[in-house]
Amino acid sequence: MKFVVSSSELLSHLQAISRVISNKSNIPILDHFLFDLQDSKLTLTASDQEVTMVTSLDLSSADGNGVIAMPSKILLEALKKFSEQPLNFDIDMTTFAVNIVTEKGKFSVVGQDGADFPQPPALEGNDVQSLQVPVELLNTGIVKTIFATANDDLRPVMNGILMEINDAGLTFVASDSHKLVRYRRKDVSAGFEGAFILPQKPAGLLKNVLAREEGDVFIQFDKKNAYFTLPNYKLICRLVEGNYPSYNAVIPQDSPYQVTVDRVEFYNTLGRVSLFSSQSTNLVKLMLAPDEMTVSAQDLDFSISAYEKVGCQYEGKEMEIGFRSNFLAEIIDNLSTTDVVFQLSDPSRAGLFVPLESRENEEVLMLLMPMMINV
Structure with a gap:
């Protein structure tokens, strides 16, 4: 040959x-x-x-x-x-x-x-469901969510991205129990309801090749495996078995306090201030007052601290809430808009982070659990 x-x-x-x-x-x-x-x-x-x-x-x-x-x-x-x-x-x-x-x-x-050489598994004919989506849609869904997947041997269902197809469209969900991301596209109509959990490794592999592809992705899946057929590549993977937790139950339905802030300005401030946070907790505090946010951190073990003020739109009561800085930075980094909105209720409940403006037929929601602030 x-x-x-x-x-x-x-x-x-x-x-x-x-x-x-x-x-x-x-x-x-x-x-x-x-x-x-x-x-x-x-x-x-x-x-x-x-x-x-x-x-x-x-x-x-x-x-x-x-x-x-x-x-x-x-x-x-x-x-x-x-x-x-x-x-x-x-x-x-x-x-x-x-x-x-x-x-x-x-x-x-x-x-x-x-x-x-081992042959890939075949899909079981009676259980196979399929849909076709644009390369850009699948790539965006994976990019927006993969950073929030867990590495938890005790709960393997959290180690992947839930892809859920229903009348609302195609929804991508990932969570590590500290942060949660839900990315939804309403411009997908598959004509059926179904769901599967895409493991972290194949999700990362798809992310690497989708950016170079154009056209559509043909997705087929049954209870155990999924096939992703791209114009120049095919990926076959074993799915994560089990039921994904009811993620909608942890998303607060009432968050009356809204903060609008310039994403890049806040991200850079967070990056500077977080250098002075405790290495064990990475805690940063957000002190909210009308039209002003103070980002602060300290590490008592090394006697260092920092704070910086950021202009914002906020009309609620004064509030102080703490977050793990590296998780918060990941969320802000993955909200690719000029301004972001923090939706808060009180310091003990999860904060929601959404873009001020979204593209048509697109919904992005990111959730982060707060940290206790020692007074």
Whole structure:
């Protein structure tokens, strides 16, 4: 089996799927890429058994068909060292010896029989549901929520993004019990109600490739697995099993006090003041007064403190509320509008953070639990 491929094009596709490969795999062949050549189309696959990612290249020069697994680490490292040039792959399908011939040299490795590479799970026909959404929509939903997912071995359902399809549209939800993000798009009509929990790893893999894609994503899922078919990639993953908590129950329905503040100004102030917060708690305090907010922090162990005033629109009673600074910074950073609105009720209840203006058919809501302030 022989084929010729651009070094930079091959590297780009392999790097995109290489993030699937686990460093802790007990199955040696999963440290390899699967190369499948059929009629001048080269399909590349990487898998860790939980997640499989596939991409393909159309070749202008190819001879023969076949499937072989090639070692990922040495292949990636070698490709990074090549300048853009055609690479001639000459593969003995009996011994699985691979010769990569360039204009000035030859590089040899030994692969494995591609038939031993694990196959991705098939969807169960009777339970399969499907929908088609724009690449931009799926990418935005993942970007807005993935930072709020948990890493909790005791509650695995919190370690992913809930994707919920119903009459309201497509809703993305993530929470680690301290913060919660709900991103909803009303311009999706699937014609059915369904939901699944997308694990953190495949969500991150999708995030990496969606930004480079255009067009639509075709999503299929059953009770155990999901298929995401993009124009240039396919991702298959095992879903998180279990029921996601009733997230709407923790969102306050009545938050009478509203603070409107310039997002960048507040974010920069928070960044400066939080440097002086306790390393164990990262507590920052927001002191609210009419049209003024004071952001403060202190670390008694090191005798340091800071405060800074920020202009805002606020007409409620004076209030002091505390938040973990790094969580608050993440939320503000992911609200991509000029002004943000804090919706508060009292220092012991969750604060809501929303953009002052949203795009049509889009709803963004972020929630953060407060911290107790020691008086």
